[in-house]
Amino acid sequence: MPLDWKDTIEITRARPAQAAELTRIAIAAKAHWGYPERWMALWAPLLAISPDYIATNEVWAAALGPEIAGFYSLTDLGRAVSLENMWVLPRYIRQGLGRGLFSHALARCRQLGYETLRIEADPHAQGFYEHMGAHKIGEHVDLLDGQPRILPLLEMALR
Numbered sequence: 324m325p326l327d328w329k330d331t332i333e334i335t336r337a338r339p340a341q342a343a344e345l346t347r348i349a350i351a352a353k354a355h356w357g358y359p360e361r362w363m364a365l366w367a368p369l370l371a372i373s374p375d376y377i378a379t380n381e382v383w384a385a386a387l388g389p390e391i392a393g394f395y396s397l398t399d400l401g402r403a404v405s406l407e408n409m410w411v412l413p414r415y416i417r418q419g420l421g422r423g424l425f426s427h428a429l430a431r432c433r434q435l436g437y438e439t440l441r442i443e444a445d446p447h448a449q450g451f452y453e454h455m456g457a458h459k460i461g462e463h464v465d466l467l468d469g470q471p472r473i474l475p476l477l478e479m480a481l482r
Contacts, residue, residue, distance in 0.1 A: 332420060334427045337382040337394060339374030345384065345394050345410075346372045352393075352410040356447045361468055372396075372408070380407070381431065385424050393420050395428050403439040404432050409448075425455050432481050442477040449475045 337345060349370040354363055372394075376382070381397040393411035397404050406428060411421050432440055443463055444452055453459070457477040465472045 331387060332392070332423050333386045334383055334424065335386070337377050337384040337396075339377045341384060341391060342372050342374045342377055344391050345377070345382070346370060348391065348394060348412055349408060349410045351413055352416075353445070355413040355416065356445070359468075365467060381435075382408075383424070383427060383431070385411075385420060385427075387415075387420075393424050395424050397428065397432065400441065402437065403441050404435070404437040406440060406442045421451060422455070425452075429479075429481065437481050440479040440481055442479075444475050444477055446473065446475065449477070452477050452479075455479075 349372060350363070350367065353366060353370060358366075372382070376396070382394060383396075384391050384394040386392065392415050393409075395409040396407045398407045409421070409424060409428070411424070415421075429440070440457070442452055442457060449459070457479040459475050460478045461476040463474045463476055465474055
């Protein structure tokens, strides 16, 4: 049964002391899609969230009681903003937490005055972002372990 995120989830600014927990969430969420262990090892440095990253970027964490269940981060691109991270613990996927986090991110982007949200998505997340109103504007081809991997580039107007 989907969560009623407005009543049960508290979204607050992440603290540098939560870096290890956010890293654990990112790795668990990425691994949920069944990627090979080798790829997960290659991605580990990219999925790591440092205390400094939290201190210098917009990073927001969603708590269900005492548990951090997901988070997102934004990076300034001038008039646009990039959704750099949005990860949800696997047991909360398809329970409304991602929708709640994304809605919070949109509200935060608008509050900060951005015109456009950009997303380089994991292929498994493309449908979610399109369902939320983003549209595909291109692709980024990444070579991983000698294999091409196509990442959708999405965009959403904020005004």
